[in-house]
Amino acid sequence: MSVIPLLEGDSLCVFRGERLVLSKISLSLHAGEAMLLTGPNGAGKSTLLRVLAGLRHPDAGTLLWQGQPVKDDITAHTQRVAYLGHQEALKPGLTVTENLKIYATTTGSNIAEALKTFNLLELADLPARQLSAGQKRRTALARVLLRQAPLWLLDEPTLGLDNATISLLGEALTRHRQKGGMIIATSHVPLPMDTTSHLDLPAAPDRAVMPDTSPDDWTWHEHSGTAP
């Protein structure tokens, strides 16, 4: 195991509106590790995943990749990440295969293998609009595979999946870690994944709260100005 973690978040803080939803969250991940991210509804799990994915700037704190600030090269960071959000974001008029082609990297991506992994071969030519919720989730998971990214950030990955697909997901997670990949996954239910760490976020405050530090202690970054 390398001494420097591949991914490291130090004292991450995020405001949503006037509320400090994430207060001084720190975490680190080495190659092959998997973290379970839990907490009550609204605790900030999805928000934290978006920060780790480089989709949203933290309002304070630092995010590092191999010891280097992620904000120095966000484009490079987004290429290291495969992010599965609550929304599958499939193009409804395109088939399953066509949707996967959009996200496949130019070299080494094996769409047939990704379809097979999540039992999608028979659905490959169906437009995404005709898929059930679980079938859409399977397509989104196949897209995660195709990204060939070392860091998988999965927001409730088993949402809508049947037991057979949950088993397939478990196998895919294990294979990813065996190759040195890392996973951070949120869930309100048990996941088919052994974890090396667990971060349990507290409930977010229901009104505006400032942290008990002087603003001088804060490293402010620009607000992204975008909310999902």
Ligand SMILES: Nc1ncnc2c1ncn2[C@@H]1O[C@H](COP(=O)(O)OP(=O)(O)OP(=O)(O)O)[C@@H](O)[C@H]1O
């Ligand atoms: N667009 C927004 N503007 C302001 N606040 C928001 C917005 N979206 C979410 N929030 C707030 O941010 C907080 C964190 O939301 P987030 O979706 O990260 O929580 P979560 O832990 O993923 O919740 P869940 O378990 O319900 O998925 C919540 O308290 C929510 O009220």
